Amino acid sequence: xxxxxxxxMDGRLLPRRERxxxxxxxxxxxxxxxxxxxxxxxxxLPRSVRVVMDALGPQQRVIGHGRGRAGRGEGTPLVYDxxxxxxxxxxxxxxxxxxxxxxxxxxxxxIPRTLVRxxxxxxxxxxxxxxxxxxxxxxSARSRRRSAEAIAxxxxxxxxxxxxLGDFNADLGATSLRPLFAAGAVSDSWVSAQRRLTxxxxxxxxxxxxxxxxxxxxxxxxxxxxxxxxxxxxxxTMDGIRPSDHLPVQALVRLPExxx
Numbered sequence: 001x002x003x004x005x006x007x008x009m010d011g012r013l014l015p016r017r018e019r020x021x022x023x024x025x026x027x028x029x030x031x032x033x034x035x036x037x038x039x040x041x042x043x044x045l046p047r048s049v050r051v052v053m054d055a056l057g058p059q060q061r062v063i064g065h066g067r068g069r070a071g072r073g074e075g076t077p078l079v080y081d082x083x084x085x086x087x088x089x090x091x092x093x094x095x096x097x098x099x100x101x102x103x104x105x106x107x108x109x110x111i112p113r114t115l116v117r118x119x120x121x122x123x124x125x126x127x128x129x130x131x132x133x134x135x136x137x138x139x140s141a142r143s144r145r146r147s148a149e150a151i152a153x154x155x156x157x158x159x160x161x162x163x164x165l166g167d168f169n170a171d172l173g174a175t176s177l178r179p180l181f182a183a184g185a186v187s188d189s190w191v192s193a194q195r196r197l198t199x200x201x202x203x204x205x206x207x208x209x210x211x212x213x214x215x216x217x218x219x220x221x222x223x224x225x226x227x228x229x230x231x232x233x234x235x236x237t238m239d240g241i242r243p244s245d246h247l248p249v250q251a252l253v254r255l256p257e258x259x260x
Contacts, residue, residue, distance in 0.1 A: 001036035001234075002165035002218050004135070004246035007074060008048040017241055018207070020048065026238035028055035030248065034234065038120070039079040040133030040165030042246075052079060059083040063090045064116040064133075069103035076135045076166075078116050088128070090118035095134070095147040107146040109137035115147075117154060127255040129161040129226075138169040144176040152185045155223060161255055162186065164221040167246065171215045186221040189228045189251045197232030203247045210235050210247065220251040227254040 005027060008020035016022055027048070031039070032055040041052065053060055056079065064077030080087065093099040095113040097106040105112050115134040121127070132151060137143040148168075155162045164186055170176050172188050180186055190200065202214015210233070222228060233247040 001034065001038070001248050001250045002040045002042075002133070002167070002220055003031075003248040004042040004167045004218060004244060005044055005048050005052075006244040006246065007043045008045045015207075018245075022241055023243055024048070024051045026236075026241045026243040027051055029238045030234060030236050030243050031055040033236070034248075034250065035081075036079075036250065037081045037084050038131055038163070038165075040116075040131070041075075041077050041079065042133075042135040042167040044075050044077055045073070049077060056081075061087070063087070063118055064092055064114075067094075067103065067112040067114045071102060076114055076116055076133050078118055078131060078133050080118075080120065084123060085120040086123055088119040088121055090116065092116050093150075095136075095143070095150060099150070107137075107143040108140035109143035110139070111137070113137055113143065113147060115151065119160065122255070125255070127258060129163065129255055130158050132162065132164045132166075134164070134166040134168075136166065136169045141170070141176040144168070144170055144174075145179060148177050148179040152179050152182060155185050158223075161226045162223045163226060163253065165219075166221075167218050169217055171217060172219050180221065184224060186223055189220040189222055189231045189253075190216065192222070193228040193231040193251065195230040197230055198235070201233050201235075201247065203233060203249060204245065205242070205247060206245050209242075218246055218249050220249055222251075222253060225256045227256075228252070229254055
């Protein structure tokens with residue numbers, strides 16, 4: 001699952017339905033029902049991650065930290081089921097010319113952008129794979145393009161199957177995101193899936209309900225060796241409250257057998 005939680009904020013100036021204190025039970029309800037094995041979060045603050053972890057249960061682990069220089073603030077953490085998956089490595093990178101410098105930004109984005117990358121082994125099957133989770137810049141097409149290039153390089157260098165989760169802040173067919181799909185590095189799971197469980201709604205819904213022909217800016221991308229069995233966008237609400245202004249995107253995938 002890829003899920004932009006929307007930044008956790010409260011205050012009288014926000015409409016009641018948009019306040020984190022009102023939305024957080026709906027976030028918890030969605031996650032407690034779906035229990036994703038791997039979850040990529042965007043716009044995640046420590047207070048929202050606590051809600052996520054409480055909803056998913058004690059077997060869950062979280063990796064990643066804030067995007068600022070001291071590792072604080074909003075981040076793009078990965079959450080995974082430690083009973084099903086063994087984590088073999090992980091790293092957080094700045095999306096900039098200095099990926100090892102926290103908080104760095106050189107591609108035209110005013111706010112630091114990051115990715116979290118982790119390698120896992122499925123304890124049930126022994127299969128190994130890599131997951132990348134990210135949140136690209138909403139304002140700078142140059143930043144999105146350079147970020148797409150950086151992710152494509154990581155994907156191309158991997159000897160293992162790769163799944164990319166994220167809020168890409170552009171429709172997945174946008175020019176700025178083309179480097180992600182160049183030479184077939186990854187595929188859009190919505191296109192490659194064997195089954196689509198929902199209509200092709202736009203994933204950013206704002207204060208509205210799901211709409212056809214909207215921009216699908218959140219997604220699950222995979223290398224060609226990953227088979228996507230099914231995909232859909234989750235529209236669940238709780239007492240009429242929508243968990244976020246983004247719809248969670250969920251995919252069921254089959255990994256290739258070792259050596260295949």
